Amino acid sequence: MNLRRYVVLRLLQLVPVTLVVIIINFLLVHLAPGDVSIILAGDTADPAYLAAIRERYGLDRPFLEQLWRYLVQVGSGDLGLSFRSREPVFAEIMSRVPATLLLVGTSLGLSVIIGTVIGTWIARRPGSTTDSVVSALAVGLFSVPVFWLGLMLVLFFAVQLQLFPAMGMSSVDGPREGPGRILDILHHMVLPVLALMTVSVGQYVRLARSAVAEVMGESYITTVRAIGFSDRTIMMHYALRNALLPVVTVLGLQLGLVLTGAVLTETVFSWPGLGRLIYDAILARDTPVIMGAFIAMSVTVAFASLVTDLVYAFLDPRVAL
Amino acid sequence: MVPALLALSRRAAFLISAAIVVVTVIVAVTAPWLPLPDPNGMEAAPYEPPGPGHWLGTDNYGRDVLARLAWGAQLALIVALVSSAIASVIGVILGSISGYFGGTVDALLSRTIDVFLLIPSFFLVLLIVALFGSRLEFTMLAIALTTWPRSARIMRAQVLSLKSRVYVQAARAAGASHGRTLVRHIIPNGLAPIITDATILMGLAVLTEAGLSFLGLGDQNAVSWGRMIFDGQRQLRIAPWMSIFPGIALLLLVASFNLLGDGLNEALNPQLRRLAARATPKPPMPVGEARPATPGPILDVSNLRMSYRLDSGQIMAVDGVSFRLQQGESLGVVGESGCGKSSLGAAILQVMAPNATTVAGDVDLGGIPILRDGRRVVSHDREMIADLRWTTAAMIFQSAMNALNPVIPVGAQLTEAYRLHRPGASHKEALARAAAVFDLIGVPRERLGSYPHELSGGMRQRVMIALSLLHEPKLVIADEPTTALDVLIQDQILGELDTLKRQMGLSLILISHDMGAVAETCERVAVMYAGEIVEMAPTETVFRSPQHPYTKALLAALPTVSGPCRVPAGLPGEPFSAGETTPGCRFAPRCSVAQDLCRSSRPPRVAVGAGHEALCHFPAGSAA
Ligand code: SF4
Helix, strand or coil: CHHHHHHHHHHHCHHHHHHHHHHHHHHHHHHCCCCHHHHHCCCCHHHHHHHHHHHHHHHHHCCHHHHHHHHHHHHCCCCCCCCCCCCCCCHHHHHHHHHHHHHHHHHHHHHHHHHHHHHHHHHHHCCCCHHHHHHHHHHHHHCCCCCHHHHHHHHHHHHHHCCCCCCCCCCCCCCCCCCHHHHHHHHHHHHHHHHHHHHHHHHHHHHHHHHHHHHHHCCHHHHHHHHHHCCCHHHHHHHHHHHHHHHHHHHHCCHHHHHHHHHHHHHHHHCCCCCHHHHHHHCCHHHHHHHHHHHHHHHHHHHHHHHHHHHHHHHHCCCCC | HHHHHHHHHCCCHHHHHHHHHHHHHHHHHHHHHHHCCCCCCCCCCCCCCCCCCCCCECCCCCHHHHHHHHHHHEEEEEHHHHHHHHHHHHHHHHHHHHHCCCCHHHHHHHHHHHHHHHHHHHHHHHHHHHHCCCCCHHHHHHHHHHHCCCCHHHHHHHHHHHHCCCCHHHHHHCCCCCCHHHHHHHHHHHHHHHHHHHHHHHHHHEEEEHHHHHHCCCCCCCHHHHHHHHHHHHHHCCCCCHHHHHHHHHHHHHHHHHHHHHHHHHHCCCHHHHHHCCCCCCCCCCCCCCCHHHHHHCCCEEEEEEEEEECCEEEEEEEEEEEEEECCEEEEEEEECCHHHHHHHHHHHCCCCCCCEEEEEEEEECCCCEEEEEEEEECCCCHHHHHHHCEEEEEEEHHCCCCCCCCCCCCHHHHHHHHHHCCCHHHHHHHHHHHHHHHHHHHHHHHHHHHHHHHHHHHHHHHHHHHHHCCCCEEEECCCCCCCCCCHHHHHHHHHHHHHHHCCCCCCEEEEECHHHHHCCEEEEEEEECCCEEEEEEEEHHCCCCCCCCHHHHHHCCCCCCCCCCHHHHHHCCCCCCCCCCCCCCHHHCCCCCCCHHHHCCEEEHHHHHHCCEEECHHHHCCC
């Protein structure tokens, strides 16, 4: 199978996930207590807007026709209108993506690197005291409620030490452009990134540890030991390389958890990303935005799993494309 | 199970977390009767810091934080139990149906499971709660409805492996219906990992509920730790205790659930424990200046003992093995699996498993001492064996067992090994050498760029042999080099080994369970049983007049038309398990000529001919 066909095939596998998610959305809205048009338009909507929404979703049409309309709408990228701003949800979501991407990307990158290094390091001697202690600590880390950790960081670094800003992505009176702005954003990023990174780093510590420990038990490691490679070289050059495969796989699968953490973190730090959008939507009961966010997050996670598969196929010669 | 539990109790983390969960349960159950203020009572002054009146302070309404914490424990546990129970039940039902019936049902269900696994559950819960209202029942149901695919996937795998078991087949044959078979025979036996995962689900459920409450979607009428943090957030500057304590409670409970799950998982999964098992090697033995090699045998092993550390204790895999090998000589080491023959090979090059260590014995390789009394000999901080590996002694592993790295092309594996011991060599030289050894063993040069999985079994084994010959070693230890290959290829490879041995003047140790293979290739044979060499003699002698009853049994199991044959199948009785102890002969329970003496005293090592020894009271049944 050539690469292009593989990619296309995998892309096609996104379809069922997306369909299921859209149908769940649709069913939930219809099952929920209350009138569908009010759920979608908000209970403060004027009659004209209500009528417009009814028309838009074909709410007076038969059930299946409504579903079909909804599928077609969402499929063409129309996630409905936010009833607070009366703006398309899709545009609202897209405008928040960069901030979230910055936060999630940075903390994910850092936690994967740091987690893999620590995990590899403790895997040298599985079962040792260091290993047991660090492994237990890693479990402790991903058991931390990220929003609480955020608050504690604010309390300590922003309130007590006044080292870092407690909220937002940039200072109101900060520089608007150039390196000054970048520094300002970096300064604001420290605490949210730290919070999000801390709770996800534990996963990668454990993952890398078990992957490396497992690889170290493989016959080909015995072979290179017999050849005379030093323990260090074996660890860094062979074991780590083979152990990265499972790390990559899980990276994609865990994106959902990371996004969850991001929403909660953004809420704590008033980070102007998707999480904040969702939080504001919850406060205002702005259902279309929550629905849109659910679809967007699901598609992102499914897409990430696809990318992971591709990276895996690229890293592991045994996967024939 | 008992050693597993023992290992478990040794883990402090497991005990501490169990204790935390128990305390939380007690607090949650007894909350109404504890001498605590009403969690919703607003009698006290607001914002009172922790002190004698209110140990953990009061919140913005003057409610006691400690009391709310205790009541919050109740809610956390209810959420944990109910959500994970519902999720597990759904998972078990769908997972077992999918695994048991297979076919279209399975295809459909497992696709559904896959799809649901991809849906980020928190956002779905969020949507459900936002649409249906933040009643606790909805929250718990929503959590369960988004987490069941985990249990379903585990259960499906369990059922798939269980349904072919004998007792399940027997139940079906006896006329049990599908439903009954599933409920009575399959599900109960597959539940262990579900329960393990349920503890992890509990932690997840508690965190999810807390996250929802923190976003303001928690049940307004319930006292929830997440809700407390939500309230405390706005008072962070004036009353930090409002958010600090519920967070610590959450962290402790969730971490405990996760650690419990981890501990259970490890106890149920012997493979994880094996990874953790590790033996402490004896301290190295410094010798100051390394002496130049003394002329003599290429390998001199004397009274070598190697033990494995397992949960159940120590077992001695190699128990007092001594032999010498002259330059150019070949020795076959045969015995059933588990007799210690492979451990012997690993011990010589000191590449044992992490849970193995040499506890006694001396080894000299190429006239250089590498092991004294089980301790590695070091000179100037460098182990003597380090400079001898692959240059003086190399190993051929069974390539079917992943002995070559699957993600590196075979050529690169050869050039890396070449340059390791020739630091000055250029890549080109290394490549030329790799090509040369490929020629030697008959692997086409184009194969240098291939990955192991692209080669046939025979080719892979030849690559492994080529790898061992890179540095023209004096001694090659081949550990089951032809096992798992088909007979024709086996013969070819053994023949090639034999030719190489002659051409290069190699000394060879061939470790095999196959008497036939050894007979073709080796001048001398050592038969191992339960960690000991029970008979050693020139090959011809062993085949013509075996003296030890075990050797005789091995030979009797060989088909008359000489050809390879799996020996253990032909032998009656269970092999001696290395954990047993006996004052007498280890072979006695299976020996056809055993006498009382055999069971009460260790047999002596007796010379029964020229270069022929046996470990037996009655060699060749002489006393009978
Ligand atoms: S010592 Fe006795 S039991 Fe052991 S092998 Fe010899 S005859 Fe058999």
